[in-house]
Amino acid sequence: MHAMLKVVLGIALLAAAPWASAQVYKCKGASGETVYSQDPCGKGAEPVKLRSNRAATETAGEAANRSAVYRTTELTDAGIAERNCLQSEQSRVYGPLDARSQAVSRQVADLNRQLAATSDSLAGATADAGIRAQISSLQQSLSAERSAADGQMSAARDRCSAARRDREKEVHDKYSQPTSAAR
Incomplete structure (x- = not known):
């Protein structure tokens, strides 16, 4: 009978082992x-209540939520890429123009100083006309360069915008496919 009790007790312990091992206690140690x-x-x-592991399968709702998050993230990334594209193009197009504009401003200031120093004689009037022509030429040149830069920037905006539209279409196509929930 004693042997039989040991076997029954052993089976009971084995059967209870999974539940016993699943219990965890939170205590304070010797040092607090x-x-x-x-x-x-x-x-x-x-x-301590333990959380069970998630099921290996994903529900349709979870898949739809995950897909919506991925779609939104990819669309946001497309917008960020467009903004980065525009900033890069703006630096490329207007950076040299801004440097040229500063140089022209310095030249015009120098010419204006020369203009103030010309005399009232006929030679001074001729020099004055020449200086004014140089200032006008510099300003016209800068205006033409700015107009060309504006055209380049307009084309760059179109390219950046087209790249965003293409990316958004790819994202839309990717996530509107029926198999997108399985991704």
Whole structure:
């Protein structure tokens, strides 16, 4: 009978082992630190509720949510890429123009100083006319360069915008396919 009791007790322990091993207790250690244990570790031991592992399969709702998040993220990325494209093009197109504009401003200021120093004689009037012609030429040149840069920037905006539209279409096509929930 004693042997039979050991066998029954052993089977009972084996059967209860999965539940016993799933229980975890939260206790305070000797130094006051938090300790987790499989066995109650004192009067203040608190059982901790464990979360079960998620199922390996994904529900249709979870797949739709994940797909919506990915779609939104990819569309946001397309917008960011367009903004980066525009900033890069603006630096490329207007950066040299801004440097040229500063140089022309310095030249015009220098010419204006020369203009103030000309005399009222006929030679001074001739020099004055020449200086004014140089200023006008510099300003016209800068205006033409700015107009060309504006045209380049307009074309760059069109390219950046087209790249965004293409990317948005790819994202839309990718996530409107029936198999997109399985991705």
